[in-house]
Amino acid sequence: MFIQRSMTRKVITIHPEAGVIEARDLLQQHKIHSLPVVGLEGTLIGIVTDRDVRSALPATILSEAELGQLKERVAQLKVKDIMTTQVVTLSPNNTLEDALLLMQQIHVGALPVIDRDRKILGIIAFRDILRGFAEVLGIDEPGTLLCILADDRQGQMKRIVDAITEEKIRFGSVLVARGWEKGKRAFFPYLFTHNIVGIKKKLEGLGFTLINPIEMYLEPLPPA
Template identity: 30%
Template sequence: MFIADYMTTDPVTITADITLTEARQLLDDHHFRHLPVVDGAKKLIGVVSDRDLRLAYPSTVIEDEERERIFQIVERTPVTAIMTANCSCIGIDATLDDALLVFERDKVGALPVVTDDDVVIGIFSMRDLTAAYKKLFGAAEKGSSLIAVLDEGKTTRSLSRIASLLEDNDVQCTRLIKIAQESGFDRIYMRVNTYKVSNVHKLLQDSGFTLLKP
């Protein structure tokens, strides 16, 4: 799956001359957390986050007079003073796995999506990634249940056996994956569309599979 299917297209962007106050107002108005900063050609030059802006504003424990002085400075300060330059970004052809690795490596909450010429055409956030994987693995699908069994190596082609077993018994299986473990038996996860989960449990156990429980 590709990030293009889940990213926000034509995101709100700002230019380098926008002040911190204006940037904060944009975030408040649109209810998002990141603003790509672009030049006149819409090319990416940085990112400003809601966290960056919060840190720029004075603490509530500061004396009123000092807070007012800092507010006046903030009101005329451009976003370039606090933005992250040379920020992380990602290409339009990236997969969900590509994005996950960048999020993990760079510890960021959103990635501007750019063309080969660094023109911003979208933004992809951790929230988008969560929604994508939720759909990919069928979480919250009505009438679906996730079942896990141990692959104890008693038989070969365990995935094929499970797929055939479920199909032969008219159990709709929408996801079937095997995850290797560093120690112990591998695990097989399946998502089935049925309200009679106990029947599927019995079917698997009768066929020699061990159910995985917490």
């Protein structure tokens, strides 16, 4: 999964000479949290986040008189004065997994995607990654999740996939959980069908156990 498919291509950017007030307004207007700072040639020179902007601007609890003194200085404050210049970036050949792991590691919410000349191609934010994984799960199409318990030995997944394929059912995705219980693995195929009775019987006939998925999340159910 390459980030090219999931990134936002219409990037809202700002010029380093622009005022901080303008940056604040852009962030609010587009409901975003970071603005790549781009020079005249379209090359990335920094990034400014809503946190940078908030730290730079006076607190809203100040009185009118106190604010009055600061007004002039705030008006003169420019994006280049508060931006981060050490920007962590990605290239279009990075994957969605790269972006996910990197964001977890460095605690940022969005990464600009640039080419070799540092020209900005897009930006990938947490919500783009979430959308990418929702597509991978296949949950944008109607379907049913099966929960199958199998022995933890080679070839079990193939048997499950073969059985489902024989029934001419299409897959949205298959998740695998290891260490479900000792010597077992749990498979969670998301199937694009409403008709699950036949395939459930078939899988049980092959010796698999269909489990209640709730056991994955919660303590055993209280007695009814």
